[in-house]
Amino acid sequence: MAEQGKQKKLVEAITSMEQDFAQWYTDVVKKAELVEYTSVKGCLVIRPYGYAIWEHMQRIMDEMFKATGHENVYMPLFIPESLLEKEKDHVEGFAPEVAWVTHGGQEALEERLCIRPTSETLFCEHYAHIIQSWRDLPKLYNQWVSVVRWEKTTRPFLRTREFLWQEGHTIHASAEEAMEETRRMLEIYVRFFEESLAIPVVTGPKTESDKFAGAVTTLALEAMMHDGKALQTGTSHYFGDGFAKAFGIQYTGKDNQLAYPFQTSWGTTTRMIGALIMTHGDDSGLVLPPAVAPIQVIVVPVAMQKPGVLEAAQALTERLQAFCRARMDASANSPGWKFAQHEMKGVPLRLELGPRDLEAQHCVLVRRDTGEKTIVDLHALEETIPQLLQSIRDTLYQRALENQKRHTYRCNSLEEIKRELAEKGDGFVYAMWCGEEACEDGVKEATGIGSRCIPFAQEQISGTCVCCGKTAKHMVCWANAY
RNA sequence: CGGGGUGUGGCGAAGUUUGGUAUCGCGCUUGGUUCGGGACCAAGAGGCCUCGAGUUCGAAUCUCGACACUCCGACCA
Numbered sequence: 001m002a003e004q005g006k007q008k009k010l011v012e013a014i015t016s017m018e019q020d021f022a023q024w025y026t027d028v029v030k031k032a033e034l035v036e037y038t039s040v041k042g043c044l045v046i047r048p049y050g051y052a053i054w055e056h057m058q059r060i061m062d063e064m065f066k067a068t069g070h071e072n073v074y075m076p077l078f079i080p081e082s083l084l085e086k087e088k089d090h091v092e093g094f095a096p097e098v099a100w101v102t103h104g105g106q107e108a109l110e111e112r113l114c115i116r117p118t119s120e121t122l123f124c125e126h127y128a129h130i131i132q133s134w135r136d137l138p139k140l141y142n143q144w145v146s147v148v149r150w151e152k153t154t155r156p157f158l159r160t161r162e163f164l165w166q167e168g169h170t171i172h173a174s175a176e177e178a179m180e181e182t183r184r185m186l187e188i189y190v191r192f193f194e195e196s197l198a199i200p201v202v203t204g205p206k207t208e209s210d211k212f213a214g215a216v217t218t219l220a221l222e223a224m225m226h227d228g229k230a231l232q233t234g235t236s237h238y239f240g241d242g243f244a245k246a247f248g249i250q251y252t253g254k255d256n257q258l259a260y261p262f263q264t265s266w267g268t269t270t271r272m273i274g275a276l277i278m279t280h281g282d283d284s285g286l287v288l289p290p291a292v293a294p295i296q297v298i299v300v301p302v303a304m305q306k307p308g309v310l311e312a313a314q315a316l317t318e319r320l321q322a323f324c325r326a327r328m329d330a331s332a333n334s335p336g337w338k339f340a341q342h343e344m345k346g347v348p349l350r351l352e353l354g355p356r357d358l359e360a361q362h363c364v365l366v367r368r369d370t371g372e373k374t375i376v377d378l379h380a381l382e383e384t385i386p387q388l389l390q391s392i393r394d395t396l397y398q399r400a401l402e403n404q405k406r407h408t409y410r411c412n413s414l415e416e417i418k419r420e421l422a423e424k425g426d427g428f429v430y431a432m433w434c435g436e437e438a439c440e441d442g443v444k445e446a447t448g449i450g451s452r453c454i455p456f457a458q459e460q461i462s463g464t465c466v467c468c469g470k471t472a473k474h475m476v477c478w479a480n481a482y
Numbered sequence: 483c484g485g486g487g488u489g490u491g492g493c494g495a496a497g498u499u500u501g502g503u504a505u506c507g508c509g510c511u512u513g514g515u516u517c518g519g520g521a522c523c524a525a526g527a528g529g530c531c532u533c534g535a536g537u538u539c540g541a542a543u544c545u546c547g548a549c550a551c552u553c554c555g556a557c558c559a
Contacts, residue, residue: 147559151558159558303517336517338519
């Protein structure tokens with residue numbers, strides 16, 4: 001009997017992270033009911049539970065955008081080929097992965113239309129129409145839409161052909177102001193990641209070869225996943241006046257001279273959900289930071305056929321709903337099944353309420369992050385639950401930060417990089433670089449890891465480039481990436 | 483896009499070598515007993531074997547092609 005039960009559990013369990021991290025990830029996204037595959041490659045259904053996580057992300061970020069003066073707009077889905085082609089670097093960067101619409105009904109279109117891979121060109125066309133005077137600047141726009149990039153290999157949330165995102169597009173009178181905006185939005189992302197997602201990030205500009213198609217500077221957020229690989233989780237670009245010149249956006253300044261304005265764009269995507277899974281998840285499934293958890297407290301009535309239990313659990317759930325996202329699971333499944341199920345879905349807190357608890361006027365609270373059980377007086381929940389939720393966020397953040405620190409290696413030579421990676425596994429490698437693309441490629445060639453960004457938090461690891469030995473200009477964060 | 487693996491009820495698999503009309507576990511439905519870590523009994527329902535061509539009296543099984551998923555590379559949020 002006992003053996004049979006154990007066997008059953010093994011069959012239904014997800015693959016362990018250690019055994020196969022990629023398979024573990026796929027198991028979690030499926031079993032936590034985040035996504036379902038469709039018949040179109042790289043296009044997934046984001047199921048209600050997964051979409052609810054996205055909605056919380058949206059809500060929190062949108063508030064931050066609005067608080068800094070941004071407005072939401074909506075640009076069309078289609079971009080005519082001629083418009084996409086106006087900025088040379090931009091089209092070269094995106095052309096290989098755009099999807100084209102060639103027919104309307106039965107008739108071939110005179111000019112084919114691409115499905116937006118990003119909307120710089122549409123914003124530029126629009127700005128050219130509406131900006132005439134210095135009084136029209138700045139424009140601080142954002143949109144929440146989906147975009148399409150015809151990726152060759154796809155993975156749920158990490159790389160899909162259609163994905164949801166927000167793209168901010170701003171236009172300013174001066175380069176300084178635009179650069180400041182680029183930094184400001186990066187900082188907003190950092191704050192969102194750290195406070196709401198409990199994910200520490202490394203930030204800094206991308207190298208020349210790695211920046212966004214058409215950008216002067218690309219600032220990136222890099223997060224470390226549990227397996228030591230890097231995931232780019234957001235970017236903020238400074239465009240200078242390159243797009244303005246390519247699209248003929250001009251305004252008349254206070255000095256009555258025509259001038260080109262300066263632009264930025266910045267974006268984050270549903271990839272953040274993937275980051276969440278791979279940063280906090282464990283062998284029991286998803287672990288969600290409370291800020292974006294669709295359910296923060298799951299109430300599980302135990303022995304709910306006993307008189308009064310279900311009613312008490314229902315009343316308690318309603319009471320909790322005044323200050324947190326609480327839900328009761330009164331399904332006919334056994335308590336053990338419910339425990340496992342809600343752990344799989346990453347619910348931060350579980351509240352067990354049974355006849356014994358009712359008699360003593362307390363309940364059992366179980367944290368998802370540590371598994372720790374505490375017995376709490378029913379009258380103290382208004383105080384205890386918010387504290388626990390905060391504590392869960394803090395613990396998740398600290399844990400992720402420790403993982404990042406433990407897997408950050410400071411190296412002085414290519415040999416050292418190879419040795420560290422071989423001995424300690426994937427991670428961030430901090431090493432000096434001369435600034436030459438040849439050496440960037442050289443590091444990739446020799447060690448297999450690529451440059452992620454040039455961290456703002458620079459350290460002087462040595463004076464010379466790890467690749468060529470010449471005088472170093474920057475410390476670069478290198479890593480294997482998703 | 484290059485290299486591997488896989489595709490059989492909702493999920494996981496057996497069956498494919500040696501062609502004969504599909505089996506098991508979980509899940510699902512109904513009724514009952516249970517309930518503090520993935521409960522149990524009984525009775526049911528559910529499958530153009532990924533799709534398309536071909537070979538054959540006959541194809542899940544053999545041949546060719548397509549598609550999807552997945553892993554490892556190259557590229558990207």
